[in-house]
Amino acid sequence: MTKIKLCGLSRPCDIETANELKPEYIGFVFAQKSKRHLTSEKAEELKKMLAPGIQAAGVFVDEKPQTVARLLNGNIIDIAQLHGNEDEVYIKHLRRLTHKPIIQAFRIGNASDVINAERSIADHILLDSGAGTGTAFDWNLIQSIKRPYFLAGGLEPCNVEKAVRILKPFAVDVSSGIETNGRKDKTKMAAFVAAARKGR
């Protein structure tokens, strides 16, 4: 059954909404240049509010492995989402610092990107068009992928049901599609979760 990840939560009211909607994952963005960037102190405060059973992913872009491991081992996040140029050497290094799971994100522009994603040594792969940009990649490129994946990029309440029904991803991941004027929108979050569940 396709799981749901609501990414880029940054306010207590976003966590309250997530606790009501019960997605399997939420995401905190630690990428320095992101408009959704959170400090570790803020993330810790929000994580304490999060209902048990919802896992918090931390989104990083080429962050020091020690910083990622500190957040994982301190239970501020439960899973690391690597969204930069992190390679096998980086992932092996991070694995020596923590036993927590790792998602590696891939930008899918052609068939070789899909092959690279399938070969990842990370626990999970996430297929995206960019980095929280709200645009979709060509789903035809992943019609015959064998490995389970998080589907991301341009998902919205109006297209997620179809994505789940046709592609049957391990999980769907959304950020821009549940925002209004750069803030998470409770109505859109609820509509997204309902539509994703309808497609299961």
Ligand SMILES: O=C(O)c1ccccc1NCC(=O)[C@H](O)[C@H](O)COP(=O)(O)O
């Ligand atoms: O959200 C960001 O600002 C961000 C910055 C740098 C790296 C990754 C980032 N976001 C990742 C995500 O929000 C999602 O995993 C995914 O890209 C979905 O984004 P969207 O297309 O906006 O739904």
